[in-house]
Amino acid sequence: MKILNLEKENFDELVSSGVVLVDFYADWCGPCKMLGPILEAFSSSRNDVRIIKVNVDQHEAIAQKFGIMSIPTLMLFKGGSMVSSKQGFHTIEMLNEWIDNEE
Numbered sequence: 001m002k003i004l005n006l007e008k009e010n011f012d013e014l015v016s017s018g019v020v021l022v023d024f025y026a027d028w029c030g031p032c033k034m035l036g037p038i039l040e041a042f043s044s045s046r047n048d049v050r051i052i053k054v055n056v057d058q059h060e061a062i063a064q065k066f067g068i069m070s071i072p073t074l075m076l077f078k079g080g081s082m083v084s085s086k087q088g089f090h091t092i093e094m095l096n097e098w099i100d101n102e103e
Contacts, residue, residue, distance in 0.1 A: 003043050003051040011062050014052050015077040019099065023053045024063055024073040031089045032072045042092050049099060076102055 004014065015022065023039060025032035043051050056063040056071060066075065066082070075085040076099060084102050 003039060003053060006052055006054045006059055006062070009059075009062075011052075011054070011059075012080075014050075015082075016080040018050060018079075019048055020050045020052060020077040021095070021099070022075040022077065023051060024056050024066070024068045024075070025053060025071055026055060026057050029071050035072050035089055038090065038092055038095070042095050045092065046096075046099075078102070 006014070014020065021039075023032075023035065025035070039051055039053075043049075054062055056068055066073075070087050072089070073085060073087050074090065074095075076083050084098070086098060090098070
């Protein structure tokens with residue numbers, strides 16, 4: 001599934017249905033840059049999870065709303081509700097295990 005970059009304040013609409021993995025990141029963040037290719041590969045392997053990337057420098061209000069204090073922070077939404085979050089770098093295997101165990 002394609003990774004979407006949040007470009008306008010439609011966050012609530014984007015996470016309102018299905019399984020959505022939100023990546024809070026910044027362009028200057030080293031671990032965020034390392035996670036980027038992992039998320040690309042992950043998105044190619046899972047058609048049941050939509051990925052939304054939120055640049056915390058461009059969308060400060062959303063980052064504040066969710067209390068983002070460190071990046072990368074990943075949040076898992078199901079049916080519009082945040083069900084879990086994780087911080088730091090993760091492998092594809094770790095992402096699959098996390099999402100599959102949150103069912």
